[in-house]
Amino acid sequence: MDSLANPVPLLRDLIRIDTTNPPGNEVACVRYLTERLAHRDDLDVTVLGPSADRANLIVRFPGRGVAPPLLLHGHSDVVPVTGQDWRHPPFEARLVDGEVWGRGSVDMKGGIAMMLSSLARLHEAGQRPAGDVVLAVVADEEHGSIAGARWLTREHPELFTGIRYAVGEEGGAGIELGGRRFHPIVVAEKRACWLRATxxxxxxxxxxxxxxxxxxxxxxxxxxxxxxxxxxxxxxxxxxxxxxxxxxxxxxxxxxxxxxxxxxxxxxxxxxxxxxxxxxxxxxxxxxxxxxxxxxxxxxxxxxxxxxxxxxxxxxxxxxxxxxxxxxxxxxxxxxxxxxxxxEGFPVDQSRIAEPEFGGFYETLADITRKADPDAAPLPMMSPASTDAGFFAQLGIRCYGWLPLKVPAGSPYRTLLHRADERIPVEALEFGTQCMTALLRDHR
Ligand SMILES: [Zn+2]
The missing domain is CATH 3.30.70.360 (Alpha-Beta Plaits)
Known part of the structure; x- marks a missing residue:
């Protein structure tokens, strides 16, 4: 079996587990990940959810105990492919011309693979992050988070005690202008207010x-x-x-x-x-x-x-x-x-926190991307859409949307979320994993 340190085979396995939501059935994904982590006896693994098929996985990776725990969160469900015309089948995870094809390759099984691989790389190098890292692989993000982040943060807030910062998806907030590449760091999200007029x-x-x-x-x-x-x-x-x-x-x-x-x-x-x-x-x-x-x-x-x-x-x-x-x-x-x-959703807003507005953790994220990709600029962004960050923000955690992908200017990858032909270049996946590994090493 491949090492978890390589995000490509890991992502391909994850894509092949169909977690189309509805119905989700995220437990299949959780079972797979639990098996892959079974050889590590230093981990604290918790599986829980409102029903047997809607499972959430919380894994605590031990740190050196010199910093508060850090949360990495990702959702394991994907949106349906109904009515879409794909050039390669959406759940076969084919590797074609250096790209992994499939539903969830970007949104966001790719992100989960980056997070897990970076944790595995640190472990294989005999290193530990400054604080514990809590990895939350949650259900139901694409359908209201009822069985996922909403349920977890309401029913089991104790799992997230002491966490100050969180990293999750950017929710398609990326932007390209004037041929310039940017690495989004989402510091604020709008929230949904869905109404019915009769x-x-x-x-x-x-x-x-x-x-x-x-x-x-x-x-x-x-x-x-x-x-x-x-x-x-x-x-x-x-x-x-x-x-x-x-x-x-x-x-x-x-x-x-x-x-x-x-x-x-x-x-x-x-x-x-x-x-x-x-x-x-x-x-x-x-x-x-x-x-x-x-x-x-x-x-x-x-x-x-x-x-x-x-x-x-x-x-x-x-x-x-x-x-x-x-x-x-x-x-x-x-x-x-x-x-x-x-x-009605919950707001996320880092621009109003009491401490230096964009200091500390934001600067760590920005520095990592600057070093890894000097030709592109980190960009603090507000996302017009919302992610699970709003639920974790309710617990007082400062949430950032940061899944760095190095993709050429004008490339379609970020716009393929929820659409046909969603895919991710192997190089972009490797880039993101390196950035995430740097975060685990640098954050203190
Ligand atoms: Zn997503």
């Missing part, structure tokens, strides 16, 4: 002239009110810091355009950028809302009396509240539409 009105036989204010008519108004609009701009330290650093690495006129969005008089998305990047940056300056699911009638000759619209709302970290977001939304859709709260 529209009602007179229903009946569709052969007659419909009265005004049917549910369908109201649907038209609602969608129009939410199309192409932007909620008010807010200033957040994490977004400001990201934009300033980003601009500092870019030539003019790109740099000026980025800095211009901080100007209060100018509330336009950054100009002259590819649309997806312009929109990504714009999303870090405001709360956002997107209608995503409409449920209406199912018979062509019946006017439905009720239509529901699910709204994917995202709230800025920091002081921004659900009330503020709802107020902004009401200003667009009016006071009368009943809104039901479906899900």
């Amino acid at each position: 529209l009602t009105g007179p229903g009946g036989h569709a052969s007659r002239q419909a009265p005004a204010h049917t549910a369908m008519g109201r649907l038209g108004h609602l969608l129009t009110a939410l199309s192409g609009v932007r909620l008010p701009r807010h200033r957040e330290p994490a977004a400001e810091r990201m934009l300033t650093e980003l601009a500092g690495h870019l030539p003019e006129p790109l740099a000026g355009r980025l800095l211009a969005v901080r100007d209060d008089a100018n509330d336009a998305p950054p100009a002259g950028l590819p649309e997806d990047q312009s929109l990504q940056i714009d999303s870090l300056l405001r709360n956002t809302v997107s209608p995503t699911v409409v449920r209406a009638g199912d018979k062509i000759n019946v006017v439905p009396g009720e239509v529901t619209v699910d709204l994917d709302g995202r709230i800025l970290p920091g002081d921004h509240s659900r009330e503020e977001f709802l107020g902004e939304l009401r200003a667009l859709i009016g006071p009368d539409v009943p809104l039901e709260l479906l899900v």
Whole structure:
């Protein structure tokens, strides 16, 4: 059997264990990892979950006892491949032209392989990290974390006692601009605020002239009110810091355009950028809302009396509240539409911590990437999406999204999350493992 120190065979094994969520069945992955770690009698291994098939694995690797424990967390479930057209089968983990293909190769079995391999490398070198390292391989991240991080942090917070810092996925926060490569270090995440709007009105036989204010008519108004609009701009330290650093690495006129969005008089998305990047940056300056699911009638000759619209709302970290977001939304859709709260996430925000804002641990991460890849720049980022970090942050742990991958500028890897043909170059996996090993050695 290959050593765990090599992330490539480890990742290929993990991809072949189908943990598509739903249903997840992450226990298969946990069983595999438990067996692979069985030869180590110095580890403290805990398997637990809300049901037998939704298992979470917590492994404590002993340190030298001179620093608080460090948390590395990754999720073992993956999103479905339904309706996707793959060039190579998604669960065979084929190695083609120096790339490992498969669902989860980046998001995030690749990350788990990097974490485990770095721990194995330290062990094989006869070294120990300054403090214990707690590796949490959790279930259910792709489907609300109900059986994973949410359950673990609520039911078993004692597993994470004393931990100050955590490293997890970057949640697709990466950005490329002006041909420059950046290594994202996610220091803040927006949080979800998912809502359901219910529209009602007179229903009946569709052969007659419909009265005004049917549910369908109201649907038209609602969608129009939410199309192409932007909620008010807010200033957040994490977004400001990201934009300033980003601009500092870019030539003019790109740099000026980025800095211009901080100007209060100018509330336009950054100009002259590819649309997806312009929109990504714009999303870090405001709360956002997107209608995503409409449920209406199912018979062509019946006017439905009720239509529901699910709204994917995202709230800025920091002081921004659900009330503020709802107020902004009401200003667009009016006071009368009943809104039901479906899900609200937790914020992650390192830019407001009491100690030096970006000192210490952040600098350790940035230094490692600078040394490993001098041509690219570490970048403190706010992610428009959320990860499990929000749950661990609730325990007072400072969470960073950091899974360094060295991939060429313009390459597709980061954009293939949740899509067909997800794959990772072997070199990028090795690069990330080296960075992670450096973290275990350097962090004190
Ligand atoms: Zn993920």
